[in-house]
Every structure is written in structure tokens, then in C-alpha cells.
Amino acid sequence: MTHCAIALSLGAALAASVGVAAQEQPAEPAAPPVLRLSLDQARERARASAPSVEEARALEEAARAEVDLSRAARRPQLELSAGYTRLSDVPELTLALPGAPPRTIFPNLPDNYRTRLDGRLPLYTGGRAGALTRAAEAEAAAAGGEVSAREADLLLETTRAYWALVTLRETERVLAESLVAYEAHLVDARNRHEAGLAARNEVLAVAVERDRAELARLRASHAAAVAEADLGRLVGAPPGTRMDPAETLAEPPTASPPLAPPGAEDTATLAAEALSRRPERAALHERIAAAEARVEAERAAGRPQVTVGAGFDYANPNRRILPPAAEWQDSWDVSLNLSWSLFDGGRGAAAARRAARRADALRRQAEDLDRRIRLEVTARALEAEAALRAVAVAARNVEAARENSRVASERHQAGVVPSSERLDAEVLLLRARLDHTEALAQLRTARAALDRARGR
Numbered sequence: 001m002t003h004c005a006i007a008l009s010l011g012a013a014l015a016a017s018v019g020v021a022a023q024e025q026p027a028e029p030a031a032p033p034v035l036r037l038s039l040d041q042a043r044e045r046a047r048a049s050a051p052s053v054e055e056a057r058a059l060e061e062a063a064r065a066e067v068d069l070s071r072a073a074r075r076p077q078l079e080l081s082a083g084y085t086r087l088s089d090v091p092e093l094t095l096a097l098p099g100a101p102p103r104t105i106f107p108n109l110p111d112n113y114r115t116r117l118d119g120r121l122p123l124y125t126g127g128r129a130g131a132l133t134r135a136a137e138a139e140a141a142a143a144g145g146e147v148s149a150r151e152a153d154l155l156l157e158t159t160r161a162y163w164a165l166v167t168l169r170e171t172e173r174v175l176a177e178s179l180v181a182y183e184a185h186l187v188d189a190r191n192r193h194e195a196g197l198a199a200r201n202e203v204l205a206v207a208v209e210r211d212r213a214e215l216a217r218l219r220a221s222h223a224a225a226v227a228e229a230d231l232g233r234l235v236g237a238p239p240g241t242r243m244d245p246a247e248t249l250a251e252p253p254t255a256s257p258p259l260a261p262p263g264a265e266d267t268a269t270l271a272a273e274a275l276s277r278r279p280e281r282a283a284l285h286e287r288i289a290a291a292e293a294r295v296e297a298e299r300a301a302g303r304p305q306v307t308v309g310a311g312f313d314y315a316n317p318n319r320r321i322l323p324p325a326a327e328w329q330d331s332w333d334v335s336l337n338l339s340w341s342l343f344d345g346g347r348g349a350a351a352a353r354r355a356a357r358r359a360d361a362l363r364r365q366a367e368d369l370d371r372r373i374r375l376e377v378t379a380r381a382l383e384a385e386a387a388l389r390a391v392a393v394a395a396r397n398v399e400a401a402r403e404n405s406r407v408a409s410e411r412h413q414a415g416v417v418p419s420s421e422r423l424d425a426e427v428l429l430l431r432a433r434l435d436h437t438e439a440l441a442q443l444r445t446a447r448a449a450l451d452r453a454r455g456r
Helices: 003-024 039-049 051-072 128-194 200-235 264-277 279-300 347-413 419-453
Strands: 034-037 077-086 093-095 103-106 111-124 242-245 305-316 329-339
Touching: 034 039, 034 200, 039 128, 039 200, 051 128, 128 200, 128 242, 128 279, 128 419, 200 242, 200 419, 264 347, 279 347, 347 419
Parallel strands: 034 242
Antiparallel strands: 077 111, 093 103, 111 305, 305 329
8 A cells, every 4th residue: 555545544534533523522502592681671571571460451351341241231132042842642622612613722732842032121220230330440440550550560670670680790790800909919919928028917818808809799690690580580581591781880860750859848749740640549549439339239229120021932832822733833022020129138238338338448548558659759759869869979989999099009019008008998999889889770770669659
């Protein structure tokens, strides 16, 4: 075999072995899908996919079906029935009159066919039918208000989850940056210790602070993973999807409502706005109207009830026609019916009292809700005002801590101050940056909570 043939055979064997090895290597796991969302997009996805909102919408549709049902009770009702009956044979009744041939009066007709069309229309119900319709319409309106209230709660929950994820990832980033500074500081402390310029306790102090920062970063990472799962649940993302918020805390807040100072007049204005806009309050007042209508319906049950009925029979034989014959014959009837419950053992009065007490309980619940709304608006306005001022304070604190850290670092390099002073300055800077991040997040969520309290 020539050298060329040997080289070719070795190359083919090597290529085959490389191909087999490549086939035996496990495939790399696919990267998880990434969903990048702005806050508005996250809120819209949550609104469209939340099971709690869909549940409220289903209940609203059920309430509207109840309205149609109550209205149908006031319209004419038609019913068609048909049947067949097989009777046993019986002796026929035949009469023979003088001067006339015998005549069968009741023949033996074992096969009986019947059809009937019945119609009924309530003429007067004492106001019960109208009251039940008004109650059903009010319940449907209340169900619509419940949908709006659940959507508002969902949007607030989504907003909080969104900014929680942004905050935790920003916290993780700040801690990661501090770890880089701690590592550099630790290397410098070790070099100074080896040169005899620093004691061992300085090295240990820097190492402890570095470990604390690493532990805080790990906790922030785990908390961010939980916040990511929570946001994914709210927006209906598939399991395992990585959420990528498009907005950052560094951006200025978008258009937001004016914040209420502690003045009583401005707080009262915000509370009045909330009372006029909160969907759950509107829903509760609709339920009060429904309860009052049910009181009227229960009282109307004791009044006279008048209905008109009509029927059309087509039977073989038609038993209303004598003598019966084995042939199809028709007949009709019209009736006017009056019913009046003169004594029911107190059931009607008890039912009316029960409905009245339920309406009264709802009115008390509405009074309590108004008080809680006023308190909530006042608290949320003050929290938003405090959060806005906290952001300004935290920003100035970061600026001061950064300058203090720069000065301490320069003085440490010049040998004027010990390493502990530089370390203290770096710790203060880290805390100031974390406080600023937390203040920005609190401002975002405080504004969202104020919007929810005002019914926006």
C-alpha cells in the first residue's frame, strides 16, 4: 500500500471516529424562552388571561341570563303536549229509542291519541314580576362592577410584581458591582498584610464584608426568581419563561396623579373622587337596589295574582265531544284565573322581613366601605408623598456616600486612614445605593396603590 493510500485510510478512520464522538455528545439544553414586557404590556396580558377576572365575567354573564329569565316570566308561555293511551276493552253502551235505530253512546275505543297547545299570560302579579326584574338587573350591574374591581386589583398586583422583579434584579446588580470592589479591596488588603503594612484583622474584616455582600446577592437572586415566577403567573406566561422587564427604576415615573399633602381639604377631594369612581362601591349600591327590589317582590306575593289561559285540543277521540268517535276532532278553551293567598301561616311576612334585613345589612356594609375608602385614600396619598420625598433623600445620600467613599479611598492610598475607614465608607455606599433602589420601587408601587384607591 502506498503512503498516499495509508494517509487516506487514516483520514477516513479519523473522520468517522470524530463523527461518532460528535453523535455521542449530549445535546445542549435549549435556552428558556424570554418574554420582554413593558409595564403596560404586562398589565394587559394579566387582564386578558387572569382566571379570577374570567370567573367574575362568567358570573356577570350568569346574572345577565337571570335578567332574561325574569323578563321571560312576564311574556306569554306556550306549551305543546302529545300522548297515546291504550285502554282495555269495555262493553259498549248502546241505546235503542222507539222509532229509531239503535245508537252507540259510549263505543269501545281502546286507542286514544291526544295533542294540546296550552297558553298562559300573567295579567297582574301585584308588582312581583316587575320587582324581580329590577332586582335581576341590579344584580347584573353589580356583577359588572365586580369585574371592574377584580381587574383593578389584578392590575395593582401585576404592577407590584413587575416592580418587585425590577427592584430585586437591580439590587442583585448593585451587589454584584460591590463584590467587584470588595474583591479588589481584599487583594489590596492581603498585599498590604504581606508587606507588613496592615494587620490580619483588616484582611478578615474585608473578607467578612465581601461574604455578606455575596450572601445578600444570593438572597436577592432567589427572591428575584420567586418574583419572576409570580409575574409569569399573573401574565399567563408558560412555565420556565424568563421574564425580562423592559422598564427600569432609573427612568422617571410616567404621568401620575398629583400627590395629596396632609391638608384636610385636598384629602377630602381625593376621597370624594374615589367614592364616585370605585367599582366595588358602585357594585355594592347596585346590590342594595336589588335587595330593596326583592323586599317589594316578597310583599307583592301576598297580593292577588291574575292570569289568563287558553288551550287547543286535537284528539282521537276527543272526549269533550259526545258521542266519542274514533276520529280526529278539535276543541278549545279560554280561562281567567284569580289566586289570592289569604293565609300562609306567616311565611310571606317572614320572607319580607328577611329581605328587608338583608337590604339593611348591605346599607351598613356600604357605610363601612365609604369609611374604609376615605381612610385608604388618605393613607395611600400620604405614602406616595413620603415615597417621593424618600427618593430625593436617597439620591442625595448616594451622592454623599459616593463622595465619602472616594475621599476615604484616596486617603487610604496615601496612608492617612486605616483600611477599616475605607471599608466603612464602601459599606455605607452600598447601603445608600440599595436604599435608593428601594425608594424608587416604593415610589412606583405607592403611585399605583394611590391610583387604585382613587378608582383610576
